[in-house]
Each structure stands twice: as structure tokens, then as C-alpha cells.
Amino acid sequence: MSLLELSDVNAYYGNSHVVFDLSLSVEENEVVALLGRNGAGKTTTLRAITGTVPRRHGTIAFRGDSIVDQSVDRISNRGIKLVPEERRIFPTLTVVENLSVARDSCSGTEPRPIEEMFDIFPVLDELRENRGRNLSGGEQQMLAVARALVQNPDLLLLDEPTEGLAPVIVEDLREVLEDIVSRDVTVLITEQNVEFALDLSERAYIIESGENAWDGSIEDLRQREDLLEEYLSVGEASAD
Amino acid sequence: MVNTGLVVDQVITGLSIGSYLFLIAVGLSLIFGVLEVLNFAHGVLYMIGAYVGIMAVQSATGNFWLGLVLAALVVGLIGVVMEVGFLRRVYDRDELDQLLLTFAFVLIITDGVRYVFGSGSRIINPPPGLRFSLVLSETAAIPSYRAFVILASVLVLGGILLALRTTNFGRVVRATSSDRDMALLLGIDVPKLYTGVFFIGAALAGFGGALAAPLQSVTPELGNQVIINAFVVVVIGGLGSFTGAFVGAYLIGIMIAVGSIFAAGAGQLFPFVALIAVLLLKPEGIVGGAEA
Numbered sequence: 240m241s242l243l244e245l246s247d248v249n250a251y252y253g254n255s256h257v258v259f260d261l262s263l264s265v266e267e268n269e270v271v272a273l274l275g276r277n278g279a280g281k282t283t284t285l286r287a288i289t290g291t292v293p294r295r296h297g298t299i300a301f302r303g304d305s306i307v308d309q310s311v312d313r314i315s316n317r318g319i320k321l322v323p324e325e326r327r328i329f330p331t332l333t334v335v336e337n338l339s340v341a342r343d344s345c346s347g348t349e350p351r352p353i354e355e356m357f358d359i360f361p362v363l364d365e366l367r368e369n370r371g372r373n374l375s376g377g378e379q380q381m382l383a384v385a386r387a388l389v390q391n392p393d394l395l396l397l398d399e400p401t402e403g404l405a406p407v408i409v410e411d412l413r414e415v416l417e418d419i420v421s422r423d424v425t426v427l428i429t430e431q432n433v434e435f436a437l438d439l440s441e442r443a444y445i446i447e448s449g450e451n452a453w454d455g456s457i458e459d460l461r462q463r464e465d466l467l468e469e470y471l472s473v474g475e476a477s478a479d
Numbered sequence: 480m481v482n483t484g485l486v487v488d489q490v491i492t493g494l495s496i497g498s499y500l501f502l503i504a505v506g507l508s509l510i511f512g513v514l515e516v517l518n519f520a521h522g523v524l525y526m527i528g529a530y531v532g533i534m535a536v537q538s539a540t541g542n543f544w545l546g547l548v549l550a551a552l553v554v555g556l557i558g559v560v561m562e563v564g565f566l567r568r569v570y571d572r573d574e575l576d577q578l579l580l581t582f583a584f585v586l587i588i589t590d591g592v593r594y595v596f597g598s599g600s601r602i603i604n605p606p607p608g609l610r611f612s613l614v615l616s617e618t619a620a621i622p623s624y625r626a627f628v629i630l631a632s633v634l635v636l637g638g639i640l641l642a643l644r645t646t647n648f649g650r651v652v653r654a655t656s657s658d659r660d661m662a663l664l665l666g667i668d669v670p671k672l673y674t675g676v677f678f679i680g681a682a683l684a685g686f687g688g689a690l691a692a693p694l695q696s697v698t699p700e701l702g703n704q705v706i707i708n709a710f711v712v713v714v715i716g717g718l719g720s721f722t723g724a725f726v727g728a729y730l731i732g733i734m735i736a737v738g739s740i741f742a743a744g745a746g747q748l749f750p751f752v753a754l755i756a757v758l759l760l761k762p763e764g765i766v767g768g769a770e771a
Binding site for chain 1: 650653654657658660661662663666667668669
């Protein structure tokens, strides 16, 4: 039984049909990348899993139980935590308060100590009393991941974690996420930065216009320059 | 030449008006800050609190302090019924629908209270221990009960700010008021939180109504009179800001009282002039956004 299993999922953003008969699975302690061009339906897929956009057809099962039509907070309390693309740090709360709210709101899993987050993210340790709105983009991204991690998730959903970050910050984030995945955290990551995603992941799904286009191991995908070029524009980007 | 003693008297009266305006405006601001609902019915909740306080004083117990506690609890529970039974169904709708729904409560509750208690005004005395005056100078004194209500409003503000900063419930309220969807994604039961916040906001209105009952004549129309000033207070202070509600309430109270020296019978004019000035020059309010 997979930790997460989507079968023939169709999801909509408003009235737009964005995801078509999508199927994917994530096993326990695995890191899976969900790849595709901008607008391919990656974020909508994550939102369908977390219940923030309605799924109209298909099934979504977590640990074998359907989570379809469950409320967003209930899905979260089953252990599925999303780090959204926009980070969505609580702007008027300090770093410690952002983490405290997450820790104390956790009802489905035993939360991790906040001090452990400062060990993983030393940059946040120096910013404990800073308000969320005063953090840089990279610091906010670290805090967004830490806020999800303090809830001790069974499945961590990372939506475009490098979006808008400077290359040097992306490298810092890569180190932190490598540390996190080495701690047996199950991760489903969407990412435009293909190299970043390939370095972290064991398997990948490529989606194109909301449909499954390919899936397999990272080793296989690295051999398939045609796929990287056709669906992820990696060759074109390199040519630039 | 305006008599200095008269001005001091009117400032004291203004502070007293400000204190009970704050007690109604703070709940209004709390509910708007978290639920984003402009609760027109907040005035009638305040009026019910005043009647509960009067009933407690005129009952066999005759206990004013018991009336304060009962007013907060009874009105808080009425607020829960309003939120769970009705408002929850219109959160996703247009703001006008929410406003109209709360306005319907104003009409229904006002008529209901008039049916039960009649349309005549009721007056109660301050509790026995607070019927003396505190002499401030040779020319100025403040009735002890008015001083007590001012102190109570300061304590309520302090208690709310402390709870928001130091308790988990307070942090969750601040987090949810800034990003409801992210709060849900963290597993926070937002509908339950909304009910809790509405209870507290309504209970504050009930408490304020009972506390202010000895300072004014209580009629079924009381809610309609205070809600307008309460809205002026929260707009001037900044919607959703508690410190803003406090500053706004005392400014309005003093404007009404001192303004009536210069324009007898038209003291209410000044807050509305201030309202227009704030809307044009600082639409987020004097303190708006600082803590939201």
C-alpha cells in the first residue's frame, strides 16, 4: 500500500479543468518529484491533495483511506503538510510565533521541538524575534519549510521551493532539504528548477497539460535528454 | 471665555463615554479583524447586556457584579447561536449579504426586547461601593463609578493585548486573521476558532452593556444609538486594531462631550467630521494595520 495514491484525478481551478485523469503514488520515506512546465497542473495537483481545490473525479487515498471531500484542516491533521509556493508566512508573527502556532495546532501527529528547527535552520535561530514580514525571501522559505516540519509530517508537499530565490540561497536550501530527506521524511516536490529536483528525488512524474506524460526513476530520466527537452525545456535552457 | 472647570468636567464625561464606547467597539473590531464580518448586530448585543445587568440588579439577588458576569455569558452564547446558526452560512457570500443578515438581527432583537420589556427607559444605580466621588482638584471631581468603568476599559485592552501576545489561542487568532487558508493548511479548526472569537466579541459587548447600564438610560433603542458611534470609533482607530479602537473611543468620547460646550446639542457632529477627515486623509485609521 502506497503512502499516497492518486487515481484518475481530475481537478479544476475555478471553472478551468486543469488536471486530467492524473495518477501517481508516493511510497513511505521516498522523495518524488512532480515535474512539468509552468501551468502544467503541478500546483493544482498539490492543492487537490490538500483539499484546497475541489477534486471532481477520481480518488485520492492516504495510507489506504480516501481523503477525498475531507476538510483542509482534517487532511492536514492526517499528516499531510504543504509548503505553498507563496510561502505564506504569517507576517505579523515572529519567527518563533510562526513555529509555535504550527507546533500547537498539530493534532494528528506528535510535533517536533522548535529548538530542533533552529538546529536544522541556523539562519532562523538568529531571527527568532523578527516578524515574518521583515524576513527576506530565502529566510521566509526556510521558515515555511520549518513551519511544516515542526508538525512532524508523514508527507511533506513542497511547491516550487526555489521560486524567486537567488542562486546562493537556492544552494543553502538544497543543503537543508538534503538534510531533511536524509531524516526519512516522505516528500512530494514540484519544481521548475529541474536540476534541484533531480538531485533531491528518487523518482519523478512528468505532467504535461494536466496529464501524465512519463514516470520513472531519476537515473532513467537523466538518460532521457529527449524528455528533459520536450517536457522540461532543460536543453533549451542550457543552450541559452 | 470658556470656563476651565466646565471643560475639565466635560473631559471627564468624555473619558467615561469613551470607556463604554471602547467596550462595544473592541468586540466589533475583534470580530471584523478575524472573521471579516461587519456585525451590525453588535449594538443590540450590547443592549441585551444592559438589560441582563438591570435584571440582575432588580432580581432577588440584587447583585450588580453577578449581572456583569451573566451579561457576558448570556450575550456570548447568543453570539454563538448567531454565528453557528446563521453567519457561518454566508461567509463565502458578498459582504452586503452579511451586513443585511446582521441588520435583520438588529430589527428582530430590538422588537423582541421591546415586546418583553416595553419601550420605556430603565435606570439603575451604580453598585453600593461605587457611589462616591473622587475629588481631583478644588474644581474637578469624578464619580467613582465612572472612574471604575474607565479603569475596566484599560484592563480589558491590556488583557486582550496580553492574551494575543502570550497565549497560543492569541497567536492562532493573529495567524488566522492574517491568512485563513494557511491556518487551515496547518490543521487549525478555523470554524471552531470563529465561533470562539464571536463568543468573546459578543461577551465583551454584553459586559460593556451591563457595565454602562448605570451611566445611561436603557431602552430597546440603545443598541441602534451606540452602534453608529462604535463604527465611527473602529474606522477612526483602524478596523481590526484594538489599540486603535481604544484611542478612537476616547477621542470620540471627548469630542462628543467637549464639543457640546461649543455647539450645544450638536456634540455628535464632531465625530462625523473626524470620520470624514480620517477616511479622506488616513483611510487605514489612526492605528490601523499596526497590529493586524
